[in-house]
Amino acid sequence: MNDHAHYDFDEVLMSRARLAILSALVSSGEMEFTAVRDLLGLTQGNLSVHASKLQQSGYLFIRKDFVANKPRTTFEITSQGRSALVAHLQKLKAILGEHP
Amino acid sequence: MNNQQAAEDLALIRSILQATHRRVDPQMFHFIIWGALVLLWYPAENWFDFHPNEIARNTIRIGAIATGTVLSTILGWLSNRRPRLPGSNTRLAAQLGGVVALFIGSGVLFTILIGALHQGGEPFIPILWGFVYALCLVTFGIFFSKDLIPCGLLALAGTAAALAFPAYAGFILGPTMGLGALAAGILAERRVAGLKKETLGDSLD
Numbered sequence A: 001m002n003d004h005a006h007y008d009f010d011e012v013l014m015s016r017a018r019l020a021i022l023s024a025l026v027s028s029g030e031m032e033f034t035a036v037r038d039l040l041g042l043t044q045g046n047l048s049v050h051a052s053k054l055q056q057s058g059y060l061f062i063r064k065d066f067v068a069n070k071p072r073t074t075f076e077i078t079s080q081g082r083s084a085l086v087a088h089l090q091k092l093k094a095i096l097g098e099h100p
Numbered sequence B: 001m002n003n004q005q006a007a008e009d010l011a012l013i014r015s016i017l018q019a020t021h022r023r024v025d026p027q028m029f030h031f032i033i034w035g036a037l038v039l040l041w042y043p044a045e046n047w048f049d050f051h052p053n054e055i056a057r058n059t060i061r062i063g064a065i066a067t068g069t070v071l072s073t074i075l076g077w078l079s080n081r082r083p084r085l086p087g088s089n090t091r092l093a094a095q096l097g098g099v100v101a102l103f104i105g106s107g108v109l110f111t112i113l114i115g116a117l118h119q120g121g122e123p124f125i126p127i128l129w130g131f132v133y134a135l136c137l138v139t140f141g142i143f144f145s146k147d148l149i150p151c152g153l154l155a156l157a158g159t160a161a162a163l164a165f166p167a168y169a170g171f172i173l174g175p176t177m178g179l180g181a182l183a184a185g186i187l188a189e190r191r192v193a194g195l196k197k198e199t200l201g202d203s204l205d
Helices: A018-027 A033-040 A044-056 A077-096 B001-022 B029-051 B054-081 B090-117 B122-143 B146-164 B166-196
Strands: A030-032 A060-067 A070-079
Touching: A018 A030, A018 A033, A018 A044, A018 A060, A018 A070, A018 A077, A033 A044, A033 A070, A033 B054, A033 B146, A033 B166, A044 A060, A044 B122, A070 A077, A077 B001, A077 B146, B029 B054, B029 B122, B029 B166, B090 B166, B122 B146, B146 B166
Parallel strands: none
Antiparallel strands: A030 A070, A060 A070
């Protein structure tokens, strides 16, 4: 197995959970907290931690509002997050010899 | 990062993209409502062409349109209050909804134009709607589930046959367009129910 340190991977996306969250958001644009949790099978706490990390990196926008008096949290991918995911994907493909 | 990790990450991204792409709720309960109505309404109206009774005919027509509009509006409103499919691809659903709205809007416009500009053109209105529904179903078949394409082709075949025999348009379109829409609606709703239970199930760190 080769180590590909020279590819300079984005540390934020080295976590599978964060990679999965951004991947889920990239096609739908935005999703509710519960939807991401159910889709990816993450625990509530785990999702909160990873979403915060993505928000701090500028990859995710977290919106909180109320619907029928109930709190709702929605995640939205930012253009920076989209670019980061695409760059990460290209590096993965390059390692595996796949041409984008 | 080694080759195995890269392959696993890539597989994860692809599986999620595939899952989110498929998770679309096209709200096809509207097709169940209108398909069931057309199945009864169109043949009934056609029957009154041969056994004239304007009051009964208009009652059936107005009753069917009113029932369909009320049910579609109420169920649509209830469905929009809360997403029925967690994690659904709202962008693709909105694009599909836009295309269908264009078809239905065109149907309404042409219905008005036929009535206003072509005296005696009324028998062609159900045929127009058969065409509109066939286009909607084929579009859903292409973008949502290929299982719906035969339903669209059935409605399209019915529309062509109705155009060839306009005097029997209601008898032809009732079962073809009605069953096509009804079957497509049931298939789509079953698919949405199935997707609702599906999670990726990956253990993510």
